[in-house]
Amino acid sequence: MTHSIRRHHSNARMSKIVQHGDLIFLCGQTSSGTALASIDDQTSEVLRRIDALLLDVGSDRSHLLSATVYLKQIEDFAAMNAVWEAWVPPGAAPARTTVQAHLASPDLRVEITVVAACVGVSVS
Amino acid sequence: MTHSIRRHHSNARMSKIVQHGDLIFLCGQTSSGTALASIDDQTSEVLRRIDALLLDVGSDRSHLLSATVYLKQIEDFAAMNAVWEAWVPPGAAPARTTVQAHLASPDLRVEITVVAACVGVSVS
Amino acid sequence: MTHSIRRHHSNARMSKIVQHGDLIFLCGQTSSGTALASIDDQTSEVLRRIDALLLDVGSDRSHLLSATVYLKQIEDFAAMNAVWEAWVPPGAAPARTTVQAHLASPDLRVEITVVAACVGVSVS
Numbered sequence: 001m002t003h004s005i006r007r008h009h010s011n012a013r014m015s016k017i018v019q020h021g022d023l024i025f026l027c028g029q030t031s032s033g034t035a036l037a038s039i040d041d042q043t044s045e046v047l048r049r050i051d052a053l054l055l056d057v058g059s060d061r062s063h064l065l066s067a068t069v070y071l072k073q074i075e076d077f078a079a080m081n082a083v084w085e086a087w088v089p090p091g092a093a094p095a096r097t098t099v100q101a102h103l104a105s106p107d108l109r110v111e112i113t114v115v116a117a118c119v120g121v122s123v124s
Numbered sequence: 125m126t127h128s129i130r131r132h133h134s135n136a137r138m139s140k141i142v143q144h145g146d147l148i149f150l151c152g153q154t155s156s157g158t159a160l161a162s163i164d165d166q167t168s169e170v171l172r173r174i175d176a177l178l179l180d181v182g183s184d185r186s187h188l189l190s191a192t193v194y195l196k197q198i199e200d201f202a203a204m205n206a207v208w209e210a211w212v213p214p215g216a217a218p219a220r221t222t223v224q225a226h227l228a229s230p231d232l233r234v235e236i237t238v239v240a241a242c243v244g245v246s247v248s
Numbered sequence: 249m250t251h252s253i254r255r256h257h258s259n260a261r262m263s264k265i266v267q268h269g270d271l272i273f274l275c276g277q278t279s280s281g282t283a284l285a286s287i288d289d290q291t292s293e294v295l296r297r298i299d300a301l302l303l304d305v306g307s308d309r310s311h312l313l314s315a316t317v318y319l320k321q322i323e324d325f326a327a328m329n330a331v332w333e334a335w336v337p338p339g340a341a342p343a344r345t346t347v348q349a350h351l352a353s354p355d356l357r358v359e360i361t362v363v364a365a366c367v368g369v370s371v372s
Binding site: 003005010011012013014015016017018020021023025026027028061068070075094101102103110115 | 252269270271297313315316322325329333336338339341342343344345346347348349352363365366
């Protein structure tokens with residue numbers, strides 16, 4: 001059995017959303033990159049963007065499977081986690097990995113890449 | 125067809141294991157972080173933890189699909205590989221990527237994130 | 249339903265290709281590592297290698313689901329993107345994440361890890 005691929009918000013470089021079977025791949029989400037935005041503000045904006053993209057395909061944050069968090073400065077770990085933990089629905093946290101990495105723009109302090117599941121009738 | 129999501133060892137931040145369909149996502153595994161542990165010891169501990177988590181859901185290291193290895197110092201590449209290669213079952217190596225990245229604690233020298241398959245009857 | 253795992257180009261360390269269900273995981277692709285190769289040349293070589301591996305299992309670049317791009321120097325972002333965008337088939341860009349990371353050899357300027365879908369009859 002082979003599933004179709006559905007791409008959303010695509011341009012020449014990337015698709016913001018790729019659906020395949022009941023998997024949803026989002027491109028790495030960053031904030032809009034205001035130079036002086038705090039890690040709290042940037043994390044909040046990233047998570048709002050993830051919410052909006054998942055909503056576009058009828059899913060939501062309770063369906064996250066995995067998340068990779070890239071922090072420009074690992075010293076932001078605790079502050080990012082506080083915003084993250086307030087956002088994750090109780091009992092629905094994804095598998096997560098967090099590492100330090102410089103991002104595409106020097107203003108960016110956090111980028112988060114998630115894989116989620118489509119919403120639907122559970123069969124297992 | 126939509127599959128249920130089963131999460132194991134979950135807290136407010138992450139689930140150590142997320143199962144969906146016949147995919148298993150583990151959170152990034154690190155050692156317990158003793159400051160003076162060698163790369164050999166840390167890699168061994170990480171791989172023991174991956175074994176234990178896969179066992180929790182009835183799978184094992186012969187079912188790894190992909191692995192991402194993050195090394196605090198890329199100079200540890202050869203030493204990590206020696207432990208890794210002794211651990212991987214012959215003929216069952218996953219697709220792997222290794223990059224350098226600082227990790228959540230300065231004592232951590234290696235973190236490994238894997239995606240594995242559930243064990244079951246093969247149909248293809 | 250459980251799918252078999254098919255591994256291709258495997259050695260003790262990794263498999264270059266792992267297929268499971270209709271997912272294809274490739275190991276991180278780098279260039280052959282000539283010290284003086286430009287980011288353009290290295291990116292082109294990486295993408296040719298991805299093409300060749302996908303062809304090995306009957307798929308192609310129009311079936312990419314996600315891509316993670318690691319750049320040794322994030323300053324190479326624009327040059328990498330120019331090669332990347334010329335390579336991606338119109339309307340078929342994957343979800344992508346790009347971060348800076350030192351790679352296994354100091355000569356390597358770019359590594360790309362992709363997940364793709366098998367080619368077959370669409371049922372959804």
